Amino acid sequence: MLCQLSINNFAIVRFLELDFKPGMTSITGETGAGKSIAIDALGLCLGNRADANTLRPGATKAEFSARFSLGDVPLAKRWLEDNDLELGDECILRRTIGGDGRSRAYINGNPVPLAQIKNLGQLLIGIHGQHAHHAMLKSEHQLTLLDSYANHRLLLESVSSSFQRCKLIEKELKTLQQSQHERIARKQLLQYQVEELNEFALCDGEFVQIEAEHKRLANGTALIEACRNELFILQDNDQGSVESLINAGIGQAQELEGYDPQLNSVVNMLNEALIQVQESSSELERYLDGLELDPEHFSYLEQRLSKVMLLSRKHQVTPNELYAHHQTLVGELTSLDSDEEALTSLQEQVDASRANFIAHAKKLSLSRIRYAKELDKKVTQSIHELSMPKGKFCISVNFNESHISPNGCDNIEFLVTTNPGQPLQPISKVASGGELSRIGLGIQVITAKKVSTPTLIFDEVDVGISGSTAAVVGKMLRSLGESTQVICVTHLPQVAGKGHQHMFVNKQTKAGKTETSMVPLDKTQRIEELARLLGGDVITNNTLANAKELLHS
Structure with missing residues (x-):
């Protein structure tokens, strides 16, 4: 419940501090006095957009503060707790607006973004403006009114959640489908390339091995001749092979050792050299015995090496990179196959998520039909009381699976007939301005009784109503005020007289300055x-x- 509202330097208000009580509070005043100024100030305090006329002339800053009792507002308490803001029996919302248009918002003294003060404000106050009945002509507003009356918050959350899930998967599917033609072309190319490389079947490290073996066989004749020459030098030259020369050197060194034992190391080193020469000769002989100049194998190596070079140029990689490139292409092809599986899986998920959404939407639609019938009776009774004794109100709810939205699949239309014998028609086509005002007011009062908002403000919603109808409106609002705090700005005495308390708005001009005041009567x-x-x-x-x-x- 709204307990207090403070206003500083707003429009033609210098300072106002208003205390509000439970029940229905009537606000009246002379024409042009600014009867709605407190409502406008409260709207700014709750996050409405400020304009150039917000500040009082000459002021540098406007300030608004609203104090609420939270004793009967569990949703607001939970919101404060969820957002780590101070929680107590009362809540204070404050906003300042500077001359440069910048504003600051506070909840219980804590600076917060403007969006947060708006979110909390929706749980504390519901404002019904004088043009609300015009909004009632729009299908989306009609849907909102019905859902508010039926308290469809949880059903709407489940429908919206399933809708968002459905749209997310559909977006993924569409993205995958859009690239499908490119993937098909890429897959065909990869299949050809991988098949060619699979057929060639190059092994890891094989190129290095082929290249070395090819080089050896290509130089086979030269290798044989060079090895034989080397053996001739090491051991076969009768006139002075390396082995015979070392043997002669060992003999002479042994003679020298007889003269001086210190030369023993020279003998040892020459003996080791002889062993190395003999082992080298043996190794060369084994190599020559194993060296085969196989023309067929050489031809095979040459063809294999030539194919490696050809494929490397074709794929624009070095011969050493060809094997790794082959494995990369195989991996990409496997990935494309996985994309095809993902495409099928996503389509199945889209179908499942859409079916899930439709199921939630149907559940919501059935509830809307149920509450629409209930609201039909109450609004029809209300407009009978509001001087439309032969009028009839009906809400048409049509479920259409092709019309999906976060609010479900329903097309909602308010239908009315004001005279006997006339068929039900859309409210925009048959209701006059005065009739529309009465129907709209009846719906607002009825739906307000079902909404958990602790404070309801009716800002000149009785425009176009007079006489006995006005008295009925007053009774409606007072009845509503028995269970909910109601603040009503009105110009009708029949409505104002039904308030539990009454405030009067007065405008005065002193020393060339205009100022508005508001006092309880x-x-x-x-x-x-x-x-x-x-x-x-x-x-x-x-x-x-x-x-x-x-x-x-």
Whole structure:
């Protein structure tokens, strides 16, 4: 419940501090006095957009503060707790707006983004403006009214969640489908390339081995001749092979060792050299015995090497990289096959998620049909009381699977007939301005009773209503005020007289400056204000008597 509203330097308000009570509070005032100024200020405090006329002339900053009791608002308490803001029995929302248009918002003294103060405000106050019945002509607003009446919050959340899930998967599927033609062309090329490389079947490290073996066989004749020459030098030259020369050197060294034992190391080193020469000769002989110049194998190596070079140029890689390139292409082809499987899987997921969405939407639709019938009866009864005795109201709910949205698959239309014998038709086609106002007011009051918002504001919603109809409106709002705090800005004495309390808005000009004030009225002042509303500036005994009757009726 709204307990207090403070306003500083707003439009023609210098300072106002208003205390509000439970029940219905009527707000009246002369034309142009700014009866809705407190409502406008409250809207700014709750995050509405400010304009150039927000600040009082000459002021550098406007400030708004609203204090709420949270005793009967569990949703607001939970919101404060979820957002780590101070939680108590009361909540204070404050906003400042500077001359440069910048604003700051606070919840319980904590700076917060404007969006947060808006979110919390929706849980604390519901504002019904004087043009709300015009919004009722729009299908989306009709849907909102029905869902508010039915308290479809949880059903709407499940429908919206399944809708978003469905759209997300559809987006993934569409992205995959858009690249499908490219993938098909790429897959055909890869299949050809991989098949060719599979057929060649180059092994890891094979190129190095082929290249070395080819080089050896290509130089086979030269190798044989060179090896034989080397053997001739090492051991076969009768006139002075390396082995015979070392043997001669060993003999001479042994003679020298007889003269001086210190030369023993020379003998040892020469013996080791002889062993190395003999082993080298043996190794060369084994190599020559194993060296075969196989023309067929050489031809095979040459063909294999030539194919490696050809494929390397074709794939624009080096011969050493060809094997790794082959494996990369195989991996990419496997990945494309996986994409095809993903495409099938995503299509199945889209079908499943859409079916899930339709199931939730149907559940919501059935609930809407149920509550639409309930609301039909209540609104029809309400418009009968509001001087439309032959009127009938009906809500058409049509489920259409091709019309999907976060709010379900329903097309909602408010239908009405105002005269007997006439068929039900869309409200926009048959209702006059006054009839529309009465129907809209009836719906607002009925739906307000079902909404958990603790404070409801009706800002001149009785425009276009007068006489006995106005008295019925007053009774409706007072009845609503028995269970919910109602603040009603009105110009009708029949409505104002039904308030549990009454505030009067007055505008004065002093020293060239205009200022608006707003004060609570006692019983005597209320009678005088009601008399003014009844008879204008001239208050007579008759108007005073009528005012007393209104106040006590």
